Amino acid sequence: MQKEIIEAILQSLRTAYPGARSRLYYSNAYELLVAAILSAQTTDEQVNRVTSALFRRYPDPAALAVADPEEVAVCIKSLGLYRMKAAHLVATARVLVEKYDGLVPASLAELLELPGVGRKVANVVLANAFGRDVIAVDTHVFRVANRLGLARAGNVLETEKQLTAILPPGSRGEAHHLLIHHGRAVCRARQPRCQECVVAGYCEHKDRDYSDADHNTCGKASH
Ligand code: SF4
The missing domain is CATH 1.10.340.30 (Hypothetical protein; domain 2)
Structure with a gap:
């Protein structure tokens, strides 16, 4: 995927989910x-x-x-x-x-x-x-990244490697939160809301029927 498209996807997600961060409560x-x-x-x-x-x-x-x-x-x-x-x-x-x-x-x-x-x-x-520049891949990151074509992987480890390779340095932690927010709010496992999706223009899986799909779709998550 071209750098410009990756940047455009990140920017669209930043606009949609400003200040995206962990929802877990912690102080250290x-x-x-x-x-x-x-x-x-x-x-x-x-x-x-x-x-x-x-x-x-x-x-x-x-x-x-x-x-x-x-x-x-x-x-x-x-x-x-x-x-x-x-x-x-x-x-x-x-x-x-x-x-x-x-x-x-x-x-x-x-x-x-x-x-x-x-x-x-x-x-x-x-x-x-x-503050390390690493990306944690959970079920949301796995699903959304593979639907969007940011990764083309059959498991979380390979998805992590591919995302690490293509995401701009300094953006991996942020990308984790953006992809999770998008996965929870819009790009849901079985019923993605493609009509509301701010990155639909970059997604080759737009409007695909996921009603009978495996929970993670786009290959089997091995986690
Ligand atoms: S267009 Fe649909 S499948 Fe693609 S990222 Fe958006 S919500 Fe997910």
């Missing part, structure tokens, strides 16, 4: 890491409903590291997979305390070693807590 890298771990297969709004009380009770990795996972589970019981997530949170906090002096590491390799942290969560933390 630790809170973002916790919220991002909790967000697996759960909406940001559901995560936000539990994190204020969770952060009051466990305000830093040291507090969470000595918590009983069963008690953490009670705090996040309204979320899916809450027992597994509670175990991951406590195990991750222990690693932060034992290996990183209670700080969140700022490298992809180190983040990926933390329990409950996959590539998407790691990149969310790197981009939003540390």
Whole structure:
């Protein structure tokens, strides 16, 4: 895809979603890491409903590291997979305390070693807590990027590689938020609102019937 078209798509999305940013509530890298771990297969709004009380009770990795996972589970019981997530949170906090002096590491390799942290969560933390120029690919980014032709990939990792290669330096974190906002508001999985789409002029999938499509469409997401 030509640079000018990529810039035009980004600019159209910026205009449509000014100030697009994460919907998760957090005030530091630790809170973002916790919220991002909790967000697996759960909406940001559901995560936000539990994190204020969770952060009051466990305000830093040291507090969470000595918590009983069963008690953490009670705090996040309204979320899916809450027992597994509670175990991951406590195990991750222990690693932060034992290996990183209670700080969140700022490298992809180190983040990926933390329990409950996959590539998407790691990149969310790197981009939003540390200002790194990386793009986290979730189901919305995967779907919208592949429909628009910004990527032509069958899985999230390949989509991340292709987006990293074509997006202008400095724009990857922003592009993540813009594509998520567009995916939630307009380019929905089964019923995209192509008639309202500000980037329809660049999209070869405009008005395609997605009613019977796989949730992610345009190939199978392997995440
Ligand atoms: S035209 Fe339709 S399919 Fe293409 S990006 Fe817009 S909403 Fe999605």
